[in-house]
Amino acid sequence: MEQHGTRPAQYGPRRSRAALPPQGRGGAAAGRPVGRPTGPRAGGGPARAAGRQAGRPGPAAAAREAGARRTMPNPRLTGLGSGLFCAAVMVVLGYLDALLLGASLTVYGVLFVPVCLLTAVWVRRGDLLTAPVVVPIAFAVGLVPVAESGDGGLGGRLMGIVTALATEAGWLYGGTLVAGSTVIVRRIRLMRRRRAAGRNRPPG
Numbered sequence: 001m002e003q004h005g006t007r008p009a010q011y012g013p014r015r016s017r018a019a020l021p022p023q024g025r026g027g028a029a030a031g032r033p034v035g036r037p038t039g040p041r042a043g044g045g046p047a048r049a050a051g052r053q054a055g056r057p058g059p060a061a062a063a064r065e066a067g068a069r070r071t072m073p074n075p076r077l078t079g080l081g082s083g084l085f086c087a088a089v090m091v092v093l094g095y096l097d098a099l100l101l102g103a104s105l106t107v108y109g110v111l112f113v114p115v116c117l118l119t120a121v122w123v124r125r126g127d128l129l130t131a132p133v134v135v136p137i138a139f140a141v142g143l144v145p146v147a148e149s150g151d152g153g154l155g156g157r158l159m160g161i162v163t164a165l166a167t168e169a170g171w172l173y174g175g176t177l178v179a180g181s182t183v184i185v186r187r188i189r190l191m192r193r194r195r196a197a198g199r200n201r202p203p204g
Contacts, residue, residue, distance in 0.1 A: 079130035090142025109171025120182035
């Protein structure tokens with residue numbers, strides 16, 4: 001019998017070695033699991049990044065807020081500084097009243113109320129209780145150029161100041177009440193902020 005050296009034919013589809021996809025080779029070589037995205041999109045993509053920035057004000061809003069803070073004066077006066085401020089302003093207003101309006105006590109009393117408000121707003125938090133104390137003193141000091149001097153001596157000047165204090169007591173009490181109410185409101189807000197800060201503070 002003759003034996004042929006040819007191999008028998010193999011039936012069926014031939015198996016071809018397909019090359020692995022690039023991401024399969026890269027994932028196996030880098031030791032990373034294939035199919036998980038990396039980079040900024042892994043944390044939720046642009047949607048989550050936009051969500052985190054939604055609560056933050058934009059640069060234009062921040063610039064407008066900073067500009068408003070610069071334009072609004074917000075000094076902080078000590079107890080002594082608030083007393084000197086109120087007294088100096090009332091003396092200047094008293095002289096202007098005497099020169100321009102003929103020493104009108106009503107105008108002087110009307111101008112005293114906003115000065116009391118500014119003194120109570122600008123005094124610092126640690127000296128809030130000094131504002132209702134210094135405004136009546138400033139009222140009396142500012143009466144020096146406004147009160148009638150009588151015979152022109154020191155006694156007449158003092159008598160004119162006492163008379164002005166008696167006749168304009170309504171404005172004196174009104175301005176002191178405005179300063180006291182402003183101080184009370186600021187004190188209540190300060191206590192609330194301290195309580196809120198104490199609650200939000202982590203234990204330990």
